[in-house]
Amino acid sequence: MKIDILVIGSGTSGYTVANGLKKEGKTVAVADRRSFGGTCAKRGCQPKKYLVANAEIVHLAKGLEGKGLKKAPSVAWKDLMSLKREFTDKVSFNTEEGFKTAGIDVLHGDVYFTSPQSVIVGDLPVSADKIVLAVGTIPTPLTIPGGDFTVDSEYFLDMDKMPRKIIFIGGGYISFELASVAHQAGAETIILHRSVQPLKHFDPDLTRILVKTMKEEGLNLYTEHPVKKIEKSNSGFKVIAGVDEYFADLVVNATGRTPDLNSLNLDVGNIKFGAKGIDVNDYLQSSSNPNVFAVGDCVASGPDLATVADMQAEIVVQNILNKDSVIPDYSNIPSAVFSLPAMASVGISEEEAIQKKLDFRVKMIDQSNWPSSKRIGQKAAVSKVIIEEKTEQILGVHILGHNAAEVINTFALAIKFGHTTEELRTVLWAYPTHTSDMKYSFK
C-alpha cells in the first residue's frame, strides 16, 4: 500500500490528524494494534466520567443527609457498568465507521518500521509520504516485588464487581479520581503516595485542603508511603509501604503512564526517542526524521491530556500542509482532577509567579461558608487567583469544590484573551452560580 499519510494510533490525536488531512484531499490510513478508539473514549476520560458522575451524586447526597435529604442513595455498580458500557461498547465500531465514511483506510495489527518512510502493519507493507505517530501511553509497569499482582485503571473502569477493600498506589489524577469512585461505591479505600505532595500539577495549598477533606470523609490517604512490595495474603494482597502493611482485595497501579515504543522499531525508522516519548522539534516533527511527526501522549513534551493531544493533532495537520507553520502553546491549559470534591486549575501557579519574579498578588478565599456551598452540603470550597499588579491581568486561577471543572473554563477564556479584573467585573454572570461567586475571588 502506498499513501500520502499513515497515522499510527486511532485515539484522540490520531482521529483528529487523520480526518484533518483527509479533508484536505490526502490519501490517509489509520493503523491500530487494539480495537479502534484509543484511551480517552474507551478506557480513560469518558468511562471515568460516567463513574465519577454517579459518585458525585452520592457524595452530594451524603453531604445533605439530615439537611433536607433523608437518606443518601447507594451505588448500583452493575447497572452503572451497563450504563458506561452502553457508551464504551460502541466506540470502536463508531470510530472505524467514521473513518471508512470519510474515505480513510482502516488497518489492524502491530506496526513496526522497515525504513524511514515505510512500516509493516500486521503483515501488510505500507509506505507513506508522512507518518504520524499517535501511539499514546500505557500504565508504567510497577517494577517492585509483587508488582504483577496489581491491575490498572483500564481494569478498574470495566470491573463487574466493586471489591470490599481496594488500594491505589500513586497520588496522581488516576488515584484521586478512581479512589473517589470506589469510596462512594462503598469500598474501603486507601491511597498510598510516595512523596509529601500528591497531585504535583496542582496548587499545594488547595491540594492540602482536598487531602484533609477526603480523609475526613473516610478515604484513607497516606503520603510519604512509597510502596516497596506486594504479597499475596490469605484473602487478597498485602501491600508493604515502609514499615506499614495494608491489606486489600484489589490493588491498582496508578503510578503514572509511559509511552510503549519498543515494538515499533523506531531505530530502523531513524526516529529519536527517550523515556518520555518521541523527540520532536517545535513543529512536532521528529528531530531526526523529517517525514515523521508525533502527536498526543507519545510526544516527549507537553502535558498528557486529551485537550493537548487534540491541539497537537490540529497543529500537525497545519504543519504537514504548510511546513513549519504552527508551534504548540502549552501555557494556560485548563486541567481538572475529578476527585470528590474536584479541583481545577488554569494559568500560572503561585510558585511559577515567584520564580518568574512577577509583581503579583494572590487572592485566596475560603468559600465553604457561602450559600453555594451550604445549599449542597459542601465542606470544602476554595479559590486562589493570581493577579498581576501593574496590569490587573488574571494570570492563574485554582479552584477546589463542586463544579470547579466547569467554572475553570470561564477563566481559561479570561486568561487566554488577557482580561483584567476590571473587565471581568463588568461581566454579568447568571446568578446565583458557582461562576458568579468567582467575581468575589479577584476583588
Ligand SMILES: Cc1cc2nc3c(=O)[nH]c(=O)nc-3n(C[C@H](O)[C@H](O)[C@H](O)COP(=O)(O)OP(=O)(O)OC[C@H]3O[C@@H](n4cnc5c(N)ncnc54)[C@H](O)[C@@H]3O)c2cc1C
Ligand atoms: C483513566 C484515565 C483517565 C483520563 N482522564 C482524562 C481527563 O479527564 N481529561 C483529559 O484531558 N485527559 C484524561 N486522560 C488522558 C487522555 O486519555 C490522553 O491524554 C489521551 O487519550 C491521549 O490520546 P492519544 O491519541 O495520544 O493516545 P491514545 O488515545 O492512548 O491512543 C493511542 C492508540 O495507539 C495505539 N497503539 C499504541 N501502540 C501502537 C503500535 N505499536 N501499533 C499500533 N497502534 C498502537 C493504541 O492501541 C491506542 O489505540 C485520562 C487517561 C486515563 C488513562
Ligand SMILES: NC(=O)c1ccc[n+]([C@@H]2O[C@H](COP(=O)([O-])OP(=O)(O)OC[C@H]3O[C@@H](n4cnc5c(N)ncnc54)[C@H](O)[C@@H]3O)[C@@H](O)[C@H]2O)c1
Ligand atoms: N483528569 C485528567 O485530566 C486525567 C485523569 C487521569 C489521567 N490523566 C493523565 O494520565 C496521566 C497518568 O495518571 P496517573 O495518575 O497514573 O499518573 P501521575 O503521574 O499523575 O501520578 C502518579 C503518582 O504516583 C506516584 N508514585 C509513583 N510510584 C509510586 C510508588 N511506588 N508508591 C507510591 N506512589 C508512587 C508518583 O509520585 C506520582 O505522583 C496523568 O499524568 C494525566 O496526564 C489525566
